[in-house]
Amino acid sequence: MRAPLSWLAEYVELPKGATALEVAADLVKVGLEEEAVHGGGVTGPxxxxxxxxxxxxxxxxxxxxxxxxxxxxxxxxxxxxxxxxxxxxxxxxxxxxxxxxxxxxxxxxxxxxxxxxxxxxxxxxxxxxxxxxxxxxxxxxxxxxxxxxxxxxxxxxxGLAEETVEVNVTPDRGYCFSLRGIAREYSHATGAAFTDPALIEVPAPAADGFEVELDDQAPINGVLGGDRFVARVVRGVDATASSPRWMQRRLEQAGMRPISLAVDVTNYVMLAVGHPLHAFDLDKLVAPIVVRRAVPGEQLTTLDDVKRKLDAEDLLVTDSPEGRGSRVLSLAGVMGGASSEVSAETTNLLVEAAHWDPITVARTMRRHKLSTEAGKRYERGVDTQLADVAAELTVRLLVEYGGPAVEVGPVTDVGVAAEGAVIEMAADFPARVVGLDYTREEVVSSLEQIGCEVSGSDVLTVKAPSWRPDLGVGVDLAEEVARLRGYDQIPSVLPVAPPGGGLTHGQRLRRSVARSLAEHGIVEVLTYPFMSGSVHDAFGLPKDDERRQALRLANPLSDEQPYMRTSLLATLVDAVKRNVSRGNTDLAVYEIGSVTRPNGTEAKAGHPQAGSRPSDAELEQLDQAIPHQPLRAAVVMTGQRELQGWNSAGRAADWSDALEAALLVARAAKIEPTVVKDPDHAPWHPGRCARLEIDGKLFGHAGELHPKVVAALGLPPRTVAAEVDLDVLIQASGGIVPAQPISTFPLAKEDVALVVKDEVQAQDVHAALVAGAGQLLESARLFDVYVQAPIEEGHKSLAFALRFRAPDRTLTAEETAAARDAAVAVAAERTGAVQRG
Incomplete structure (x- = not known):
């Protein structure tokens, strides 16, 4: 919000010669963040x-x-x-x-x-x-x-020498989206005299005013979308008249473009007191005006010439040319429609000043991707008692600058807007929350300074002012006391760290996994845990796949991503796409984070009271309502894993790199998982997907993504990925890992080449060799796969390096050969392997 100093000075007493930087510094004291300073940058001639x-x-x-x-x-x-x-x-x-x-x-x-x-x-x-x-x-x-x-x-x-201060208005301080609000805050910061521009006489409503009906049949959470509507009729306005230059200049300083008298006056009043208004062409309206929700199939062409399909939650202002409420005039609190727009031929106006529900307006703006100055104020909450004042200020300006023939009609004022909340709070509560010894008198004085009505002794009954809808509970009032008494008075005190056992096993393992992946040349990223439902279709998940059971947020940050992710890959691929689109095609990234796996049996959370600690039953109900959130690690690689150089041809990332990353995660916990082929697990390629298990429990999957998935997501061909469940790893590695004694005796080496059918997995052969070799085997490693002549078609040769060692002696050739033959025998029995000559 921009506040020209010359305009601000009309509502609060500024020191003579005060600069925008000085005013901004005073506003910072009460929590208004300085955004910028404008003006004053021109020097003559x-x-x-x-x-x-x-x-x-x-x-x-x-x-x-x-x-x-x-x-x-x-x-x-x-x-x-x-x-x-x-x-x-x-x-x-x-x-x-x-x-x-x-x-x-x-x-x-x-x-x-x-x-x-x-x-x-x-x-x-x-x-x-x-x-x-x-x-x-x-x-x-x-x-x-x-x-x-x-x-x-x-x-x-x-007026180029005039300065304008711009402040950042946080969502809870919507009243500062006006000169009235900023002036009030400057008064709090400095003690300067404040003059409220809203303290004016307002004419009483009349029975013969323009007919208006409030008919909201679908309130949100029991709250009406519109609870007050003020309408003022102004006739004989010179539509060709431009607004006065001083008004245009103030609008420009505030960052708005002057358009016409009616538009400029409504914008000027909105900036002055913070209450949005809208002007209709009166001659295009048919009484009564009806405020209602939209019905299926309705459309509205808004002032930006966009035809919008309306939603049942949209609150509308309608009139009645073909029956009660038959024509849509505007999206309430957001934007007017083209059918009743003020034009050059307009001479008669209907000025609307209404109070709309913040949630209704916020959802409408997000639904239609339509952000307006009026909507930004309504969604933060405007003064519930200001509609008639804003309308009166608008009418006075139209009378003054609209020409000599202006006539003002009777007032319409229907509905009753809610007043400020009534809050009970212990007088010493702010002192206990903030940690400073505020007296009762200081607490009462601070609350009365912001416009609250306070009564009571040890327990205060506080009625919040109508322009502060953000004040609803005791901690809100405690924050106001701390803000007005001075944030700089609150000391920085470090809490004493209690003695503890250090990091848990899970925390240590998570750090080990992150360190191992980073040392492997994979870069950590953090993505938002929100996803769209379409990612499941892109992944090719079956209709009954449990990963499709996603938790939908009641109030998502983006309507395009309303679900909590059920896998890390669902959001990690977006980071990969963003990097690839910017030319970073040789990529290896990982993320460690939680996913949300609701099973549909979660209980309702309920609404425990905030005034006291929830009961054990309420806490148990809250726990039961929390869906399962396993900890995962995921890796995606694309492009070159080893870059081409003068001494190397380079190598593209393939399925083995994804598998190695998954195995690396397990090795961080000194665990070697079982690896088997998984021919049917989306989104991986059916022939290049490995399933990893630890003690019979699924640990994760790794391999190359399916070509259809890669194409659907817009990823480079042959992209590989892995995702593992760290909770399984933490549980499997929870015990003490015994230290292995180091033998000082020499190693005995034996290599064997076994011919098996193509469908036999190398992992099965490896497991058979390990089982047959006995206690003397130290390691078994596959180092070659051969499929050419003289190997029979449909078969392959697997070469394993077997290493034997005894802890107490040097093995003889006979012992080593016996262990090797025993390993080959078990492999032949289990997999049909035949040793090559």
Whole structure:
């Protein structure tokens, strides 16, 4: 929110000569974060000038410039080159002369351009920081400046020396989306006198006002979408009249573009007091106006010329040309419709000032991807008692600037908006929460300062002001006390660390896994745990796959990702796609995090009271309502695993790299899982997917992703991935791992080559060799696979390196040979292996 200092000074007493930086520093004291400071970046000479004559000159590049002779109030005119074409001879413009400086540190000097020496520059609104218009230069007569002459100071004329402070408004401080709110906060910070612009006399509603009905048949959580609607009729408005220049200037300083009198007045009042308004063309309306929810099939073309399909939760303002509530006029609190838009032919207005439910407005904006200034205020909560005041301020400005024939009709005011919450709080509660010894008098004084009504002694009954819908419980009030008494008064005290047993086994193992993967050349990433339902289809998951049972969020950050992820790959692939799209195609990333696996049997969480500790039964109910959230680790690799160099041809990542990463995770816990082929587990390739088990429990999968999955997700071909369950690993490695004695006796080496059928898995042969070799076997490793002649077709040769060692002696050749033969015999029995000669 931007607050011009000249405007702010009308509502709160600013020190003489106060700068925007000083005001921003005072606002920071009460929790309003400084965003930026605008204005004051122009130094002279900047003067009013008259265009005496100009000569159009077409350049070789096709552009036409004007060589202008300009009167700047000096004895001789100056020659200036200008590329704009929206001015005429005799026009009054704004000229910046050599030696001046424009916003952004742009210094002006006489320079040669297009064959002429340009002695200055004729300015547009954008170049002076007055708006976003860069289509043409400023014509002062169009801006309402007729009584000026060449040589007059344009800095003072246009208010370019004025400064504007911009603050970041957090969601709980919606009242600061107005000059009224910021002025109030400045008063809290400095003690300066505050003048409330909303303290005005408002006419009483009349029976013959424009008919309005509130008919919300589908309130959200029992709260009506609209609980108050004020309508004011203003007739005889000069639609061709522009808003006064001072109002346009303030709108520009606040970051808004002046449009027309009706729009500018409603925007000005919204910025002043924080309550949005909307103006309808009265002659296009048919009474009664009905506020209701949308019905299936309804559509609305909004003011941005977009036809929108309405949802049953959308709250609408309608009128009745073909029956009660038959035509949609606007999305309540968000944007008006084109059918009742104020146009150049409009002479009669209906001004709407209503109070809309924040949740309803927020969901409508998100649903239609439509963010507006009105909606941003409504979703944060506006003053529930301000609708009639905002409408009256608007009417007064329309009467003053709308022409001599303006007439004001009777007032319509239907519905009753809720007042501020009533909260009970112990007087010493803020002191206990913050840790400072606030007296009862300090607590009461602080709460009354922000507009609360306080009664009681040891237990205070506090009625929050209508402009503070964020105050609902005692901790909110404690925060206000701490804020007004000064955050800087709260000391930084480090808590004493209690003695403990250090990290748990699971925490240590998680760190070991992360370290092992990072040392393996894989980069850790963190992704948001939210996913879209379409990722399951992209993965090719069967309809009955448990991974499709995803938990949907009641209020997701994005409607495109409303579910909690059921696998890490569901979100990790998005990080891979983002990197690949930016040219990082040789990629290896991993993530460690939780997934959510609801089984549909979770109990309802309930709503324990916040005023006291929940009971054991309530805590048990909360625990039962939490879905299973296993800890996982996932890896995705694409592109080159080993980069090409002068001494290497490089190597692309393949399924074995994904399997090695999964095995690396297990080895971090000194566990060697069983690896078997899994021919049917999406999203992996059926022929290149490994299933990993620990003590018979599924540990994870690794291999190459299915080509259809890769294509659906937009990933590079032959992308490989692995995902493992760390909870299984933590449980399997929970015991003490005994230290293995190191033998000082020499190692005996035996290599065997076994021929098996193609369908026999190497893991099965390996397991058979280990089982048959006995206690003397130290390791068995597959080091070669051979499928060419003289190996029979349909078979393969697997070569294993067997290593034997005894802890207490040197093995003889006979012992080693016997162990080898025993291993081969078991392999032959279990897998049909035949030893090659």
């Amino acid at each position: 900047l003067v009013v000038a008259r265009v005496l004559e100009f000569t159009p000159e077409k350049q070789k590049n096709g552009k036409t410039i004007r060589w202008c002779q300009v009167d700047v109030g000096e004895a001789e005119p100056r020659g200036i080159v200008c590329g704009a074409g929206n001015f005429f001879e005799g026009d009054l413009v704004v000229a910046v002369l050599p030696g001046a400086e424009l916003p952004g540190g742009f210094k002006i000097a006489a320079r040669k351009t297009y064959g002429h020496k340009s002695d200055g520059m004729i300015c547009s609104a954008l170049e002076l920081g007055l708006g976003e218009d860069h289509d043409g230069i400023i014509r002062l007569t169009e801006w309402g400046f007729d009584e000026v002459k060449p040589g007059d100071d344009a800095i003072a004329l246009l």
